[in-house]
Amino acid sequence: MKCRVCAGNAVISEPRLCREHLTSHVQKEVRRIIRWVKPEKLLVAVSGGKDSAALAHALAETGVQFEMLYIDLGIDGYSSPSKEAAARLAKRLGGRLHTVRPPTPVPELKQRKEPVCSLCGTVKRYVMNRFAFENGFDYVATGHNMDDVAAITAIGIASGNAFNFKLSPVSWPRKEHRMAGRIKPLYRISEKEILAYALVHGLPVHHAECPLSENNTQLAAKQLLSGLPGFKRGLYRLAAKMGREGKRELFECRECSYPTTASSRICKFCRLSRER
Numbered sequence: 259m260k261c262r263v264c265a266g267n268a269v270i271s272e273p274r275l276c277r278e279h280l281t282s283h284v285q286k287e288v289r290r291i292i293r294w295v296k297p298e299k300l301l302v303a304v305s306g307g308k309d310s311a312a313l314a315h316a317l318a319e320t321g322v323q324f325e326m327l328y329i330d331l332g333i334d335g336y337s338s339p340s341k342e343a344a345a346r347l348a349k350r351l352g353g354r355l356h357t358v359r360p361p362t363p364v365p366e367l368k369q370r371k372e373p374v375c376s377l378c379g380t381v382k383r384y385v386m387n388r389f390a391f392e393n394g395f396d397y398v399a400t401g402h403n404m405d406d407v408a409a410i411t412a413i414g415i416a417s418g419n420a421f422n423f424k425l426s427p428v429s430w431p432r433k434e435h436r437m438a439g440r441i442k443p444l445y446r447i448s449e450k451e452i453l454a455y456a457l458v459h460g461l462p463v464h465h466a467e468c469p470l471s472e473n474n475t476q477l478a479a480k481q482l483l484s485g486l487p488g489f490k491r492g493l494y495r496l497a498a499k500m501g502r503e504g505k506r507e508l509f510e511c512r513e514c515s516y517p518t519t520a521s522s523r524i525c526k527f528c529r530l531s532r533e534r
């Protein structure tokens with residue numbers, strides 16, 4: 259199999275690219291988003307997985323300055339190898355790694371009515387934003403890829419909520435609401451491309467799926483879509499069109515002063531911490 263650009267040996271089949279051209283394809287996309295938003299102080303959320311590892315590596319290779327945040331969710335048998343992978347990544351890239359442990363370990367959230375992955379998502383978004391805001395980062399970058407965007411869109415459509423999802427590659431900072439900006443520099447890169455990127459660069463990655471994620475809708479949607487590449491691209495294009503941020507009204511949480519859309523004016527993170 260030959261690279262479509264240089265006819266060298268391809269390391270990936272869709273698109274057919276060699277190691278060098280896959281690398282420049284991923285890094286070009288990352289550079290495009292960075293030039294668009296021009297972050298002054300950037301925080302990269304790393305999970306120990308391939309997506310955030312590829313993102314941090316691509317940023318470092320393109321000369322962008324950043325620090326990293328690992329959120330320790332306290333999941334037995336999963337969090338510690340993930341944390342170790344994140345630490346090895348930070349060491350390899352020579353970057354600073356911060357670790358935050360939320361007050362309620364995620365396994366304790368499993369007893370609630372809502373699916374644990376959705377509650378975990380709330381906790382991660384809250385911790386990321388609060389850490390960024392308190393430490394003067396104007397943007398947080400996450401490793402969401404094209405397959406994530408397509409799966410989230412599919413779920414959104416199926417639940418009639420498509421417009422509630424934050425699908426855009428860029429959310430601008432809103433300081434008055436204590437919100438750091440958010441960017442998804444890999445949102446046009448597929449999961450396969452990211453996996454190949456992580457492999458050819460020998461990035462330290464913990465490959466396991468989270469043990470709490472049984473019955474995870476997003477994972478199921480991804481598996482379904484992986485057999486339907488044309489449909490997946492269509493969903494992605496739809497997401498890109500809808501991606502303009504919905505201007506939902508934001509209130510200040512009465513407990514923590516971070517933003518919430520809840521009319522009760524207590525944010526979901528505070529509600530979760532209270533229900534312990």
Ligand SMILES: [Zn+2]
Binds near residue numbers: 261264266276279
């Ligand atoms: Zn090539």
Ligand SMILES: [Zn+2]
Binds near residue numbers: 514524525
């Ligand atoms: Zn709150």
